Amino acid sequence: MGGNLRYLWALLSITFKSVSSQRGAILLRGIFAFMNHLIYFPVWYVMFSFTPSIGGWTLQHAFLGYGISIACWGIVVLTMFGLRTLPQQIDNGELDSYLTLPKPVLLSAALSSSRNSGLGELLVGIGFITFAGFKYHIDMTFIPLILVMGSIVFASGILFFASFGFWLRQFYASAEEIYFNFNLMSSRPAPIFTGIFKIITLTIVPIGFMTHIPIEFIMTHQFKFLAFAMVGTVAYAIFAIAFFYHGLKYYESGNRFGVRG
Numbered sequence: 001m002g003g004n005l006r007y008l009w010a011l012l013s014i015t016f017k018s019v020s021s022q023r024g025a026i027l028l029r030g031i032f033a034f035m036n037h038l039i040y041f042p043v044w045y046v047m048f049s050f051t052p053s054i055g056g057w058t059l060q061h062a063f064l065g066y067g068i069s070i071a072c073w074g075i076v077v078l079t080m081f082g083l084r085t086l087p088q089q090i091d092n093g094e095l096d097s098y099l100t101l102p103k104p105v106l107l108s109a110a111l112s113s114s115r116n117s118g119l120g121e122l123l124v125g126i127g128f129i130t131f132a133g134f135k136y137h138i139d140m141t142f143i144p145l146i147l148v149m150g151s152i153v154f155a156s157g158i159l160f161f162a163s164f165g166f167w168l169r170q171f172y173a174s175a176e177e178i179y180f181n182f183n184l185m186s187s188r189p190a191p192i193f194t195g196i197f198k199i200i201t202l203t204i205v206p207i208g209f210m211t212h213i214p215i216e217f218i219m220t221h222q223f224k225f226l227a228f229a230m231v232g233t234v235a236y237a238i239f240a241i242a243f244f245y246h247g248l249k250y251y252e253s254g255n256r257f258g259v260r261g
């Protein structure tokens with residue numbers, strides 16, 4: 001366990017050193033990311049001026065939801081971009097090299113690459129959250145924990161859907177669409193998801209644990225919501241990891257389409 005943690009820290013250190021060496025590019029990307037997301041400000045103000053509340057979801061909920069979803073996207077892209085390329089790694093037989101290492105295959109594959117654009121998204125997300133906190137006097141004490149939990153949920157979602165690449169060839173493009181919509185749904189008002197869609201947001205695509213329930217906790221200060229989100233986060237992460245290793249066994253057996261690579 002200790003060796004795996006040191007390995008994890010070593011990989012993350014390499015990522016952070018790479019990011020710190022490209023400050024100019026990161027600043028430029030951050031500016032463009034901010035301009036890209038800034039368009040939502042007038043849209044939300046106009047929408048909520050006509051409809052102040054959507055099932056109890058107000059403008060401050062919108063700022064928080066969008067900020068958390070973008071920040072989590074940034075964290076995952078910055079530190080675990082390898083999860084998004086997992087279908088490509090499977091198609092190209094790149095997991096073979098990880099199987100020969102004494103370290104966990106998933107850890108090696110997930111942290112095999114990163115994108116410094118993630119830092120720009122992270123900063124924009126934090127900016128949205130900070131703006132909401134100051135403008136609406138929201139307690140930000142648990143925001144770091146919520147961002148960690150949200151990132152775990154999002155990373156687990158990517159891992160789960162990317163793992164279908166063990167059985168589906170050239171799944172990368174389809175998986176990218178799923179990741180994007182996963183994150184997009186997490187920034188949408190919780191009340192619009194009802195019936196079967198509500199069940200989906202708590203199971204297969206658990207965006208409820210990423211934004212909706214944590215925001216409910218921030219607004220109500222009822223720890224039952226935080227506890228529910230934590231349990232859901234851990235459960236989904238375990239499920240996604242188990243599904244990945246189930247696919248990895250299929251990959252190791254050589255049965256994937258008869259030929260690997």
